[in-house]
Amino acid sequence: MASPAVKKAISEAALQYQKPEGKVFEYGTAGFRMKADLLNTVVFAVGLLAGLRSKKLSGQWIGVMVTASHNPAEDNGVKLVDPMGEMLEAEWEAYATKLANAPLESIADVYDELAKEIDVKMTNPARVVFARDTRASGSRLVGVLNAALTATEVEFIDFKYMTTPQLHYVVRCKNTLGTQYEYGEPSEKGYYEKLAQSFQKVMRGVKVQGNLTVDCANGVGGPKLRELMKFLSGIDIKVVNDDVINPDSLNFDCGADYVKTKQRAPPSSKAGALDRCASLDGDADRLVYYFQDESNVFRLLDGDRIATLAASFIGDLARNAGIAQKLKIGVVQTAYANGASTDYIEKVLKLPIICTNTGVKHLHHAALRFDVGVYFEANGHGTVTFSENAMKTIKNTEPQSPAQQHALECLQALTDLINQAVGDALSDMLLVEAILAHKGWSPKEWLGTYTDLPSRLVRVEVKDRSIFKAYDAERKLESPAGLQAQIESLMSRYNKGRSFARASGTEDAVRVYAEAASRSEADDLATRVANAVSEAGVDAQ
Numbered sequence: 001m002a003s004p005a006v007k008k009a010i011s012e013a014a015l016q017y018q019k020p021e022g023k024v025f026e027y028g029t030a031g032f033r034m035k036a037d038l039l040n041t042v043v044f045a046v047g048l049l050a051g052l053r054s055k056k057l058s059g060q061w062i063g064v065m066v067t068a069s070h071n072p073a074e075d076n077g078v079k080l081v082d083p084m085g086e087m088l089e090a091e092w093e094a095y096a097t098k099l100a101n102a103p104l105e106s107i108a109d110v111y112d113e114l115a116k117e118i119d120v121k122m123t124n125p126a127r128v129v130f131a132r133d134t135r136a137s138g139s140r141l142v143g144v145l146n147a148a149l150t151a152t153e154v155e156f157i158d159f160k161y162m163t164t165p166q167l168h169y170v171v172r173c174k175n176t177l178g179t180q181y182e183y184g185e186p187s188e189k190g191y192y193e194k195l196a197q198s199f200q201k202v203m204r205g206v207k208v209q210g211n212l213t214v215d216c217a218n219g220v221g222g223p224k225l226r227e228l229m230k231f232l233s234g235i236d237i238k239v240v241n242d243d244v245i246n247p248d249s250l251n252f253d254c255g256a257d258y259v260k261t262k263q264r265a266p267p268s269s270k271a272g273a274l275d276r277c278a279s280l281d282g283d284a285d286r287l288v289y290y291f292q293d294e295s296n297v298f299r300l301l302d303g304d305r306i307a308t309l310a311a312s313f314i315g316d317l318a319r320n321a322g323i324a325q326k327l328k329i330g331v332v333q334t335a336y337a338n339g340a341s342t343d344y345i346e347k348v349l350k351l352p353i354i355c356t357n358t359g360v361k362h363l364h365h366a367a368l369r370f371d372v373g374v375y376f377e378a379n380g381h382g383t384v385t386f387s388e389n390a391m392k393t394i395k396n397t398e399p400q401s402p403a404q405q406h407a408l409e410c411l412q413a414l415t416d417l418i419n420q421a422v423g424d425a426l427s428d429m430l431l432v433e434a435i436l437a438h439k440g441w442s443p444k445e446w447l448g449t450y451t452d453l454p455s456r457l458v459r460v461e462v463k464d465r466s467i468f469k470a471y472d473a474e475r476k477l478e479s480p481a482g483l484q485a486q487i488e489s490l491m492s493r494y495n496k497g498r499s500f501a502r503a504s505g506t507e508d509a510v511r512v513y514a515e516a517a518s519r520s521e522a523d524d525l526a527t528r529v530a531n532a533v534s535e536a537g538v539d540a541q
């Protein structure tokens with residue numbers, strides 16, 4: 001039970017805020033996310049829950065990140081980070097939703113009841129670290145968080161501005177400090193040093209060709225990449241779109257989401273033909289690459305491409321290190337992965353694939369079933385996980401030749417270069433640069449590994465998206481009745497046609513994806529399925 005003093009402090013602190021009328025909050029795929037002026041009471045509730053989560057886990061550090069990633073500048077959001085740097089455990093999402101919707105007058109009681117329901121030992125210590133992206137509303141929201149943590153007597157550290165993956169890194173470091181799983185020094189400097197040192201090791205004997213232009217979405221990734229560059233050597237990075245002074249420039253006409261959804265470079269891009277370019281999103285957990293080919297055609301290298309590149313490289317290294325038999329390497333994708341990438345992984349790389357629901361927590365979870373789990377969403381969010389068996393095998397194998405030793409050392413360094421806690425654009429970028437250097441590839445050779453099927457993503461607004469219920473890793477619909485059969489009949493009319501529809505977890509819409517052998521077929525299929533979805537949405541009323 002919470003002490004009367006704490007309950008009183010919660011009630012008093014809560015009364016400074018006002019709940020937006022008639023708004024129901026839900027902890028979704030990416031935590032809570034909405035217009036920033038609606039978020040005060042939500043952030044307050046998240047602060048209360050962060051303390052409870054830490055107490056429940058005997059005082060382990062819990063993270064709170066204030067960000068709305070690739071959303072427009074006027075939005076903001078908040079999400080919780082679990083002790084090993086993973087997303088919040090699914091069961092707790094419901095508790096977050098409950099607290100966020102509690103009336104302010106009774107929030108202290110709801111907090112107390114929740115503590116009892118979850119069976120939290122209230123005398124345990126509670127520890128929280130938090131950070132925010134560069135949004136103007138961030139400082140106000142961090143003030144609210146501070147008030148909730150202070151009222152509940154939680155020990156906390158404010159890391160100010162950080163990328164989302166940096167906060168995940170710090171959480172994992174804090175909780176593994178002094179154990180055999182020690183992840184690194186829990187500070188921003190520790191993060192840069194770890195990346196820079198491991199990059200140098202992975203790059204032994206090879207050189208990065210040419211330079212890389214990085215579009216930072218005018219978000220927190222800009223200043224953080226500049227900081228990282230002070231620790232790096234052997235790589236020439238041109239930073240663009242790193243304006244964090246003008247608040248409206250965030251994610252505006254730039255960034256990974258813009259490039260992936262519009263399938264074009266930011267209009268401000270001055271890159272020439274075959275120049276290597278990359279874009280981060282607003283909180284630097286997504287990364288896509290691209291270039292203009294000799295005919296000035298835009299070429300995208302998205303999350304599927306990063307996954308195939310990483311899986312092929314790690315597979316080669318494992319073979320060269322003589323440990324391929326001991327490591328189960330696999331790739332995790334969602335239904336949005338281009339069919340050509342799935343084919344390439346199965347037929348050329350000959351690796352197993354798991355397809356999961358959308359949302360990185362699902363992919364991350366599935367990746368842990370492999371010794372080396374490579375997971376990426378097509379939009380560029382992903383990483384590689386290494387099991388305990390993989391870590392031990394890489395560390396303890398006695399090399400029988402210099403080539404084997406080199407492969408083992410490279411693998412060892414990769415386990416440090418890759419942010420295993422969560423998808424991290426800065427870490428993924430160094431990974432891609434290192435692999436291209438090892439393979440001696442320009443983005444053109446990378447693109448040449450397979451040919452993407454033309455695809456189209458359409459957003460359909462319907463009256464009630466909750467009637468669209470998906471199964472089979474969201475590749476099929478069980479309701480509304482008859483719609484799946486309709487989609488399948490449409491698909492069968494196109495060469496290599498594949499299409500599915502699912503309710504978005506972050507927006508009030510249904511997303512339709514279609515791919516086919518040619519651009520016109522993919523577009524046509526997408527339009528027809530979108531129409532069918534739209535009609536089914538109307539019929540159901």
Ligand SMILES: CC(=O)N[C@H]1[C@@H](OP(=O)(O)O)O[C@H](CO)[C@@H](O)[C@@H]1O
Nearest residue numbers: 029030359360377379504505506507
């Ligand atoms: C097609 C697509 O890109 N969907 C995105 C989007 O989810 P939806 O549930 O589709 O709205 O936002 C998620 C959170 O950022 C991200 O994980 C996911 O990949």
Ligand SMILES: [Mg+2]
Nearest residue numbers: 069281283285
């Ligand atoms: Mg993001």
